[in-house]
Amino acid sequence: MGGNSMLLSASGGGWGCCLTRVLCFSKSNPKTPKPFFSLLRKSPIASMSYHNELAAAKKAASLAARLCQKVQKAILQSDVQSKSDKSPVTVADYGSQAVVSFVLERELPSESFSLVAEEDSGDLRKEETQETLHRITKLVNDTLASEGTYSATSLSAEDVLAAIDSGKSEGGPRGRHWVLDPIDGTKGFLRGDQYAIALALLDEGKVVLGVLACPNLSLVPIGGHDLPYSHDKLGCLFFAQVGAGTDVQSLDGSPPIKVHVSDIDNPEEASFFESFEAAHSLHDLSSSIAKKLGVKAPPVRIDSQAKYGALSRGDGAIYLRFPHKGYREKIWDHAAGSIVVTEAGGVVTDATGNPLDFSKGRYLDLDTGIIVTNAKLMPLLLKAVRESLNERASSL
Numbered sequence: 001m002g003g004n005s006m007l008l009s010a011s012g013g014g015w016g017c018c019l020t021r022v023l024c025f026s027k028s029n030p031k032t033p034k035p036f037f038s039l040l041r042k043s044p045i046a047s048m049s050y051h052n053e054l055a056a057a058k059k060a061a062s063l064a065a066r067l068c069q070k071v072q073k074a075i076l077q078s079d080v081q082s083k084s085d086k087s088p089v090t091v092a093d094y095g096s097q098a099v100v101s102f103v104l105e106r107e108l109p110s111e112s113f114s115l116v117a118e119e120d121s122g123d124l125r126k127e128e129t130q131e132t133l134h135r136i137t138k139l140v141n142d143t144l145a146s147e148g149t150y151s152a153t154s155l156s157a158e159d160v161l162a163a164i165d166s167g168k169s170e171g172g173p174r175g176r177h178w179v180l181d182p183i184d185g186t187k188g189f190l191r192g193d194q195y196a197i198a199l200a201l202l203d204e205g206k207v208v209l210g211v212l213a214c215p216n217l218s219l220v221p222i223g224g225h226d227l228p229y230s231h232d233k234l235g236c237l238f239f240a241q242v243g244a245g246t247d248v249q250s251l252d253g254s255p256p257i258k259v260h261v262s263d264i265d266n267p268e269e270a271s272f273f274e275s276f277e278a279a280h281s282l283h284d285l286s287s288s289i290a291k292k293l294g295v296k297a298p299p300v301r302i303d304s305q306a307k308y309g310a311l312s313r314g315d316g317a318i319y320l321r322f323p324h325k326g327y328r329e330k331i332w333d334h335a336a337g338s339i340v341v342t343e344a345g346g347v348v349t350d351a352t353g354n355p356l357d358f359s360k361g362r363y364l365d366l367d368t369g370i371i372v373t374n375a376k377l378m379p380l381l382l383k384a385v386r387e388s389l390n391e392r393a394s395s396l
């Protein structure tokens, strides 16, 4: 718990507070390769409609966001626990996972349900956390009651535990699996900064839809594209379906608008995103890559997959993520974000340019890091990444 109080008091002013507002920123002839988009059109998965699943995912993520916003407004230290890996988890992480799990099962009753999600109920079944479980159950029921169609629903504590534990699926290359991060960026959430509810659907190992609810992200990108929103309006819902592009709308339900990644081809004009937390990504490596590229702007450090959302609408042009040695990325930290960016025209790869493989279970097996940008900048970025990694290896 000591660690928790440190986290709570680390509510940095500087970057954090500004960023909540600033972010806002944005085989016929085997020798002739087929263009990517023609491949997409012919892929059976790309031509499938996930209309019902997308509607259910948007409803689930929006309701979960409502729960998280309520908790963030009145965060209490008792709402924060430490998991066995010492990372923080709050009543909102658990509540969000229970709400999303409940809504998906309720909205899609005819489909078999498999959910790969970050949290599990282990700690909540202990004697000393019964009060916390009670609070989560109340939060979940209050949130469901705020949505007309579920107003008569009342879940018991045991129902909530079961809904959380639906998320224990291992995923994999066959069939459909939902992938959920109930709060991505819990550290940002605790600071009052950026976080996201990130929900994606895998079909035969590929991400086919993704929804990112970002309650603290401004609807107005930095540099102010011509959008019909007032400048201090917060709360974005990004959603993408394979072959259908990426849209954003306000969390309170404005009409969706198609978004596209930045079309910058001169890296000097690009700005780049990275984790707020230096423990999550090597800031010195990103800065060496940016320097090689000639990027002039300072890094934009924000928490969570809000980075993918902001990138999908062109707020910045590059996202660099280089975890410390030994860290294994989880699929829920990237599934929704990656399709939000790729459907907006971006490219998401590991540090050697390989696409991310979400079919291997709960973890992503990848080479070194994750890099994201548009198709024009990717070759230059890959070169800079290779050079910086080589220099780093020879200096160690």
Ligand SMILES: Nc1ncnc2c1ncn2[C@@H]1O[C@H](COP(=O)(O)O)[C@@H](OP(=O)(O)O)[C@H]1O
Pocket (backbone or CB within 6 Å): 087, 118, 181, 183, 184, 185, 186, 187, 188, 274, 275, 276, 277, 279, 280, 281, 302, 303, 304, 305, 323, 324, 327, 330, 333
């Ligand atoms: N040492 C580490 N290196 C890289 N990522 C880490 C990490 N420790 C935690 N993370 C992941 O980084 C995520 C947040 O990403 P970001 O740095 O972009 O905000 C966390 O998601 P949660 O907040 O859902 O636990 C967690 O999964």
Ligand SMILES: [Mg+2]
Pocket (backbone or CB within 6 Å): 087, 088, 118, 186
């Ligand atoms: Mg976590």
Ligand SMILES: [Mg+2]
Pocket (backbone or CB within 6 Å): 181, 183, 184, 185, 332, 333
């Ligand atoms: Mg996460």
Ligand SMILES: [Mg+2]
Pocket (backbone or CB within 6 Å): 093, 118, 181, 182, 183, 184, 185, 186
């Ligand atoms: Mg999380």
